[in-house]
Amino acid sequence: MPEDIIQQDKARTPPIRLGRLHYAWIVAATGSIAMFCGLGLGRFAFGMLLPSMSASLGLNYTQSGILGFTNLIGYLVAVLLSPLILPRFGTRITGTASLLLIAVSMLAMAFTTSFPLLCALYVLTGIGSGGVVLPMMSVMSHWFFPSHRGLALGLVMAGPGFGIILSGFVVPKLLPISGLLSWQTGWLIFALINIVVAWITFTLIRNHPDDIRLTPFGRVPTLPVKNKKKLERSNVKLLVHLGVIFAIYGATYMVYVTFIVTSMVGSYQLSEATAGGIWAWIGLLSVFSGMLFGWISDHIGRRLGLALAFFFLAIAYLLVGLTDWTLGLYLSIILFGLVVWSVPVIMAACAGDYFGPAAAASALAALTFAFSGGQALGSVAAGYLAEITGDFSISYMVSGIAAFIAIGLALLLRSQQSA
The missing domain is CATH 1.20.1250.20 (MFS general substrate transporter like domains)
Structure with a gap:
């Protein structure tokens, strides 16, 4: 058979x-x-x-x-x-x-x-x-x-x-x-x-x-289960599309996690102890971020889940990019912490949904490579801009704009085929 x-x-x-x-x-x-x-x-x-x-x-x-x-x-x-x-x-x-x-x-x-x-x-x-x-x-x-x-x-x-x-x-x-x-x-x-x-x-x-001797957990999909062990050529365009979105996340995420504490001490004039305490909240909130947006994407779809995640990321970036308002900083930290693992979780789910369980590892490896490239680019570019301008405000604003671009790219994705 x-x-x-x-x-x-x-x-x-x-x-x-x-x-x-x-x-x-x-x-x-x-x-x-x-x-x-x-x-x-x-x-x-x-x-x-x-x-x-x-x-x-x-x-x-x-x-x-x-x-x-x-x-x-x-x-x-x-x-x-x-x-x-x-x-x-x-x-x-x-x-x-x-x-x-x-x-x-x-x-x-x-x-x-x-x-x-x-x-x-x-x-x-x-x-x-x-x-x-x-x-x-x-x-x-x-x-x-x-x-x-x-x-x-x-x-x-x-x-x-x-x-x-x-x-x-x-x-x-x-x-x-x-x-x-x-x-x-x-x-x-x-x-x-x-x-x-x-x-x-x-x-x-x-x-x-x-x-x-078990079957996977969840509702059995109505469409046939993909079982291709390798990525198909027809899926390369889709993989590149997802890779660009993940690279944008990698670049903007890296700017924030690398320099937000420095910004708290320099631009917001907070003590290192206070900045460290605020940063710890990201770790606490991040525990729930993946589960929250994983559940959301299960119910409204990966495409809309990605768009929603990038919307909150964009607001988090712009809150620290456009103002030195302390309350804005706190709101930015809360939003970022609640969304920080959303994109990796949804991308990993996309790897299985779009390419099938057997090819999920290969697809996720390619997407992770794009994500890592974005990380390297983001940190280098932000450091260069900070040398020119004296702070990271421009980098955060650019990150916010990039996140809005990612929203558009996410909405252009086709609905996933259940796998």
Whole structure:
């Protein structure tokens, strides 16, 4: 019997309902815990550790920037390799191995003060982060039908928010232990957490509902289930369209998260302690942003969900770009925190909806590459404009305009085909 027909027959099998917890939710919760380590600790905690690292190692701004950039290099390497590795090893093995790679690199960073070696090790951390993010996001296309896929991806993206909150509370309280500096102690603690989470991931994650004789969770789609294992040429235009939207998000998001604290201290004359406290709210609000907009996109569609997300992002950017009103800053922080993970969640859902579960990982890898390119462009352009103008107001205004352009591009998308 042809494989497509087999998949359609499976789709007609009623999934287990919420009255009895479907294992898909266990997979989603485990993915969230893995993302807590892969992004929350592997990537976002770096900003909290950087001041003490720079002080003890005597790093200048250029070296600090290089160290952060090495993580992005590693992440992009993982993005490029994922379409080759995932089909062979699956999410369970790939995610577990990536978490262990992060743990090993962090352990090594905890016992070195050599800048070149730190850079090399942080490349490995970046590879591990990418090796967690793409598998955990793409596997949701196997475990959930489109009716609940956005909500599930939102749950997965709650993990990094908890990582931001944990690092915000733990890092400032770190003390030197047994000759290790405070930032070295931080890497050691994060490494041990990654080892525990790697064990949890290997124990609970399953690559596909078929592995335990289940069907995906959610309402069975009325259209036939796509099962193409590779991206079709006819979908390249659509992939580029989505990639441009994701690149705009990457550029504007990077401007905001990189420079908003600097703006609070410089333009709004807030103390560093106050600015740090306000920034912590983004981590707290971000825990809910993915689930909120994932649920919204499940109900009104990915196209309108993206447009709504970019509308709120545009307002958040313009509130700090057009005025130095303190209340406007607070409103901007709240809006950004509530929307920050919306676009990645909806994009991951689009990868499954438009291209099918089997090709979701390849599509998401291409989209993530565009997103990363936008991140690099955004931070460089904002820094250049700040050198010319003396602050980041122009960068925020340009980000707001770009977000409105993204709204138009999102509305031009065709309605997704359920997969």
